[in-house]
Amino acid sequence: MDNSAKDNKNVHVLAFCSELVIRGVFETVEVNFLMVGHTHEDVDALFSKVIAQTINKDVLTLLALMAEIWDSEMMHPVPLLLEEVAYYKSYVDNFLGPLVDHSQPLGFRFSIANNVSIYRCLFTVDGPWCPKEGHTLWKKEDGQFKFPMGEPKALKLPSIHPRLNEVSPFIDNLTSHLKGTFQDPTSVGFRRYNPIISYWKKVKKQLECIQPLQDENLRGGFWPRTNHGxxxxxxxxxxxxxxxxxxxxxxxxxxxxxxxxxxxxxxxxx
Structure with a gap:
């Protein structure tokens, strides 16, 4: 991941790694951060394949774009529509202690030692994981470490309505442009682009009907099964x-x- 404290290298991302071990999803979890000058390598490589796949092509619908992304790699990346986000920060904030020894190291290993969830840091590629006794992210209460129970709630995403006026003009411009490519209803252009025009009109209408998610519970659940091993x-x-x-x-x-x-x-x- 990028070595960014704002987005990645922070207590909440590391707490998630620790919880994966605590809940028995994995025995150990290692997470590494990129050195300066080596950002976005995998992401850039993926998008370069997508660009090569779609060059000189008219990709006019979201479904068509998802299909092109699928075909861009031999190991097919699966594009998904993000419908909900877990509010993990509020889920763990009350259980977290201070984060130490995290600024310099680029590697972190999470494991269980003496029934305590710990993490060790890697400062050099061939160096040891240290400190030997490890650090813990979690607070103690009455001499016992406490962890959040159940699952995070769903983060209430902002409604599409405030930004609908930003999206609608682009849809209108696209449909107007496509209409201008044909005059005859029996032409090839009509048969090709009229379904696209209908598609985007339906998308615009659907956007106007979307309401914010009211349910606080995640519909898809959050924690994976623990019998993976x-x-x-x-x-x-x-x-x-x-x-x-x-x-x-x-x-x-x-x-x-x-x-x-x-x-x-x-x-x-x-």
Whole structure:
């Protein structure tokens, strides 16, 4: 991630990494920040592929753009429409202590030691994780560390209405431009662009009807399941007992099928 205290290198991002370990989603979590001069490498590489994919093409709808993004890489990136955001900051603020030793290091490792969630820092590429005893992000109350329970609430996103006047002119300009490319209803231009015009008119109408999300609960849940390690554990046991140290693909495939069958229960319940 970018080495930015405002967006990434802050107590809330690091607390999320710590909670992933506390909740048993992962045994350890490592997060690294880019050195100065090495920003946005992966992001820039992804968008350069998207640009190459869409060059000299008319990508006139959001669905068409999502399809082009999908086709831009062999390992298909999946574009999604963001409909809700968790208010994680308010969820953890009352449980966090001071963040120490975070300005200089570029690497952080979160783990459990002696039943305490700790993090260690990496100051150089080949250096040790330190301090050995680790730091903790969480406050103590009556001698015990306290953690937030349940799930974060949904962040109330601002309504689209205040900015609708900024979006509508662009939609009107596009539909007017497309209408000007044809005159004859039997022409190729009509058959090609009239569905696009109808699409954007529907989008504009839908924007006018959108209301702010009233429900404070996240519809999709927040915390992932914690049985992710089953497949790894079985494969590791098989590897230890196998004469050649290989992992039987059947074990992996069977466990993956179990994961897929349970996809309608993907989130932990509070």
């Amino acid at each position: 089953t497949r790894f554990t079985l494969a590791q046991q098989h590897q230890e007992t196998s004469p050649d140290g290989s992992v039987d693909d059947i074990i992996v495939i069977d466990e993956l099928q179990q994961e897929l069958r349970a996809e309608n229960n993907l989130m932990m319940q509070p």
